Amino acid sequence: MTDKNLTVAERLKSQFDNLTRAERQLAACILENYPASGLGTITTLGKRADVSTPTVARMVQKLDFSGFPDFQAALRLEIEAKISDPITKRETWSEKAPTGHILNRFTDAVISNISQSLGQLDTETFDRTCALVANIDQRVFVVGGRITRALAEYMFLHLQVIRPDVTHIQSISNAWPHYLLDVKENDIVIVFDIRRYETSTLKLAEIASEKGAKIILFTDQWGSPVSKFATYSFTNQIAVPSAWDSSVTNLLLLEIMIAEIQERIWPNTRTRMENLEDMFDRTRFFRKFT
Structure with a gap:
């Protein structure tokens, strides 16, 4: 059983070796602009990742969610926590650039890539x-x-x-x-x-x-x-x-x-x-x- 206290990203990382090729492609799509990338309909997410809707449903269950609505509820809680945290709102990689600036978005993605890659390294x-x-x-x-x-x-x-x-x-x-x-x-x-x-x-x-x-x-x-x-x-x-x-x-x-x-x-x-x-x-x- 998956630890319920883990974030969606942490669940993806812990289950990465158990995912199929298509599910890994989906996971990468979700993590690219995480956590907002997981919102929207299940069909929209599947199209964005270029995988089928059943693939989305299967991967969500592998992460130990009851279904796609449960998966999205977890993401929304993470977004709420992120927005309400004044430290997170203050800290960006480039202090002179807004949070959404390419300097910060790109750096966030690279740091996430490093964390995930080393996390799954044997x-x-x-x-x-x-x-x-x-x-x-x-x-x-x-x-x-x-x-x-x-x-x-x-x-x-x-x-x-x-x-x-x-x-x-x-x-x-x-x-x-x-x-x-x-x-x-x-x-x-x-x-x-x-x-x-x-x-x-x-x-x-x-x-x-x-x-x-x-x-x-x-x-x-x-x-x-x-x-x-x-x-x-x-x-x-x-x-x-x-x-x-x-x-x-x-x-x-x-x-x-x-x-x-x-x-x-x-x-x-x-x-x-x-x-x-x-x-x-x-x-x-x-x-x-x-």
Whole structure:
């Protein structure tokens, strides 16, 4: 039974792993402009989330509400409490902007995304993934898509310093097959793939999996099709009030992961960093102000 004292958002977070793909899509829609987004008719909410009315009804019951009216009653109580709380009314992320300003709405959405994503993160999966990538006996390949290539390159640049044998697979579809020629059993392929999921990325993961590689996937709350080939998957909230999805939660997670991997093999990493700094000094790549 669900704790009746939990907010609707907290119930969604606690039940997230038990939701179907369509229900997760609905949950994301509700949380995007929470709690007001859950008001209106059940049909309106279904259309906004692009799911069926029965999907809305089923998810509401999974949250331990008797029905949609009970679900909305809980939301209205949350709104009333929020409006009546003078501290909540006073505190905004940007004090010089009104509560409804994009600075505050966007920040609220990002903070909510981080909270939900970390709240549903399995620490054992995180630890196993870090241990896998920290194993310098296994080679690592990193790949992203049209937008997520920036995340892939960011991770590659750090891992390249932390450990040897790291390769950045260029996301151009006619180039990545050349990289897969060298992928062997037990190699690690880190994939970034969020909606709109890319067909070439799916095919890359499929072939890498057939070659015996272990796939680590960073994706969104709806889950990339690559997940069926993944050894470990990390689903992060990405919806914000914008035509573009947010990369903040995926970036946060990969930065935490980079920090943990570095610590696991610090003696090795320290030597590599010292050698790299020596080369920087010899080439005068960076200016020094001493």
